[in-house]
Amino acid sequence: ELLAWRRRVQMVFQDPFASLNARMSAADLIGEPWRTHRDVVPGAGAREKRIRELLDLVGLRAGDAHRYPNEFSGGQRQRIGIARALALDPDLVVCDEPVSALDLSVQAQVLNVLSDLRTRLGVTYVFISHDLSVVRHISDRVTVMYLGKVVEHGETDEVFETPRHPYTAALMSAAPVLHPGGGSRREEIQLRGEIPSPFDIPSGCRFRTRCPRAEERCASEAPPVAARGTADGGGPHTALCHFPLAAGSSWA
Structure with a gap:
């Protein structure tokens, strides 16, 4: 029962550097939730297609799938973290200070991605932050x-x-x-x-x-x-x- 609940609730972590395994490619990172929740694993061809779709959703290119975390900027890494959180089509995503470790210009880009995904996918966020301007921008x-x-x-x-x-x-x-x-x-x-x-x-x-x-x-x-x-x-x-x-x- 808890495993089924976890599939519906995913998380985007604060540090885009520490939350990604440096030895895994972007494709492996995004597909990592499917290793645990095997009942929703897409087929081989569908898996690659789904990874490309998720990369496109967060503003990355399909060719980025085979790159490793050290080849991305901080904002791009956080986009990978967001794509990983969306891999299971959750109802709720907990965002724990998801932009506090990023430069201001990059913060705005990631916040726009989150806002766009909320509208397109109907996902709900629990957005944790100490930055009042960010809270006011993103929250209902x-x-x-x-x-x-x-x-x-x-x-x-x-x-x-x-x-x-x-x-x-x-x-x-x-x-x-x-x-x-x-x-x-x-x-x-x-x-x-x-x-x-x-x-x-x-x-x-x-x-x-x-x-x-x-x-x-x-x-x-x-x-x-x-x-x-x-x-x-x-x-x-x-x-x-x-x-x-x-x-x-x-x-x-």
């Missing part, structure tokens, strides 16, 4: 975590424009924003104190030791899920906080 919904726990979840524009959890608001204020024409800037929020150890998590709200809005209740009670509807009638925008920020409210 955003989940914010602090010390291993979800603190806010909602549609991308709702979370970015009207964050409800103080930690999310602090994250958004830390992101650099270009203002070529002037205009208002997001209020800058500077958190004080050290991040608690995950081996000694604070009682009540995990964020209370760094939150200027914290009160005694935050130390004694775990925060409830505060939910509100979105402006366009979409899914709920939730935050785990005793005192969530209201839309348009200031930090204080």
Whole structure:
């Protein structure tokens, strides 16, 4: 049962250098999942055709199939990793910081490949990243975590424009924003104190030791899920906080 589930859920790893076996060609790397999931292995002729199709999907040439990882750039290696993840036609692909090890220009190319594949194949991504601009570009919904726990979840524009959890608001204020024409800037929020150890998590709200809005209740009670509807009638925008920020409210 677990093996069947794994076929439906694949992964693209953070490091395109370490995640590919240097002794295997691109064709062998892309076809590697078929060694485990033998019930979906295409025939000999179909296998080569499928590898060419996957290479084309991620923007590589059919002739690249016989090249080795050291012959590719970082962005090309990550494309091979994406092709390998798609070899089993999964429903879900977990992308663990898939562009953080790449140059900015290459990041944009790989993100465009991922966006195009999502549209063409109908695949769903769980996209893990610390880069807020990348998250906003690729995501339909955003989940914010602090010390291993979800603190806010909602549609991308709702979370970015009207964050409800103080930690999310602090994250958004830390992101650099270009203002070529002037205009208002997001209020800058500077958190004080050290991040608690995950081996000694604070009682009540995990964020209370760094939150200027914290009160005694935050130390004694775990925060409830505060939910509100979105402006366009979409899914709920939730935050785990005793005192969530209201839309348009200031930090204080």
